[in-house]
Amino acid sequence: MKIEVRLFGFLLRYSPHKREVLELDLGAGSTLEDLAASLHIPTSEPRMNLVNGSHAGDNCVLNDGDSVVLLTPVEGG
């Protein structure tokens, strides 16, 4: 299934070629955790998820055509 992914803040460093918008091809039933792993984002990296404009947890199951934003949360003040 095709997922559009945007990477904000410091997560941009995990994007191939530093492109902010990615079109990923993921297996059916993939979760946000799977997506992050496919981009080699370590679990230690602070991250907030939005799926189609709503907050979502790592166990959120994705659907074909979903728009995902992964962003560094505001931290340290």
Added chain:
Amino acid sequence: MHGWTGKILRVDLSAGTTHVEDLDPRVARDYIGGRGLGAYFLSQEMDPGVDPFQPENLLIMATGPLTATRTPTGSRYMVVTKSPLTGSVTCSNAGGRFPRELKRSGFDAIVFKGKAAHPVYLWIEHGRAELRKASHLWGKTVNETTDILLSETDEKARVACIGPAGEKKVLFAAIMNDKDRSAARSGVGAVMGSKNLKAVVARGDEKVSIAHPERFSKLRKEALSKFKEANKDQQPILRAFGTSYAVGSNQSIGILATKNFQQGTFDHWEKVRAETMVEKYLEKPKYCSDCPIGCGRGTRVKDPGFEGEGEGPEYETIFAFGPNCMNDNLGAVLKANYICNDLGMDTMSMGGAIACAMELYDRGYLPEETIGSPLKWGDAGAIVEWVRKTGLREGFGDLLAEGSYRLAEGFGHPELAMVSKKQDLAGYEPRGIQGMGLAEATSPIGGSHMRAQTAYFEVFGVPTVIDPRQWKGKPRLVKIHQDIASVIDSTGVCYFFAIRYFVDPVLEIVPEGFGQFLSAVTGFDYTADEVAKAGERIFNIERRFMMNNGFSRKDDSLPDRMTKEPMPFGPAEGHVVHLDEMLDEYYDLRGWSRDGIPTREKLEDLGIA
């Protein structure tokens, strides 16, 4: 006293005199400082019905007990007065370096009353105060004024001043300090101008006395090491991008207020996002005194027609001159920001007035002859030009200077001013963020994102994610957050630090949090309950002042667009703000009547006579 200097500087501008009085420790304990202390003085000493431009209106500049103590981010002060924009009590917050210097010059607060016969400035040097002639400064910009004052007082001094906008009583004129920091909202600069007071210059190195130095030092080190730990792999996101980082998150959630709040997403958002600003215009981060974060933006624009340099813009400024005006020219946004700083104006209400004028023009309610030229959505050059002319009250700028509400009302359509209590809403589309909607509707100062910055929860998930589109549960969130904010606003530290120490994931005030700093510094034992009660007390004494000015539920409002017209498209499509439902529960939680009036029992319980 510890934390507080224990000294209030009283300035009678009509008589041309100053004197020092002691700060009552009981008042200090109950109202803390800053916003709380200002509200206390206003409510005790002033007829609430006074016109804001009358000499009897008090103008108060108040630091807090933590200002200048080396508490991280401890360099903030509040300006408190009755606002000419809203008719309510207002508090306008600023950081930078002046607040720390004011405290170290020997005073917790300055209370101005009256009106000087000719322009003056106040020079405070190591506890001595003097009113000096300022006629040679009248008409000068903030930058010019600051440079001249430093050269005629002390190059190491710090300056807070108004620009031409405050002198001309633009209803959203600001008091600027350190050139680019602003106590911006509600026209506090206009009140200062109405008193013929051009500036306050402070110089001092008096150390603030700490009640329990070892305990305080430990708390301070712990806070800084937590901060370092959280940012060990990279710099804080706020230092890297500034508050403008919110452009991307808000666009993604559908709450980037656009086109005078007609929509919550902006097609050209990428042109005005933080990353673009960093790439094209950022020179370096800027820090307030004693702050480890560095969220300020030192910027420069070389784009032809928009050349300039200075500090900013913040997220709210980008929203106000960018998406809200359908403008995708970021260089123009920065230029508008620099002009607002130099003439001394609130960027939020300035952008709000222009966006409102653009909609009035678009709909044919505001004739082109009145403006003198077209005023189409997205016209970057026009935005910059009208900012300048508003600050100088030239031509149509004289109408813009009255603010969006009076402008829209004058052309028969007050419902097109995106305001609450006549003050422009912040850059969060309330239909997509219900808690912020309620917070702005019930804010004492009118539209404001800072009387409860619920975006921390509803957007950024600090400390925990709360669904922004859900309205249930928001009355409690907003009530608690408003009380916390009232305390933060009174202590003299920055929200960005304080919010981490107050709230745990179930939204109760954390006893081991901020109260510990206050206790270690002041020597008073600020329990969690006492901190919570102080916040409620401050919020209620403001509400009582408002009540005496006829404010009630009818004024805890949002434009009909927010409550009656569903968001047309975007992630928040279909939503309206459920304000009526939230207000009922909110008033119950506050112990107020369903008409939004504090009960006698509530006021007595808080010790408000």
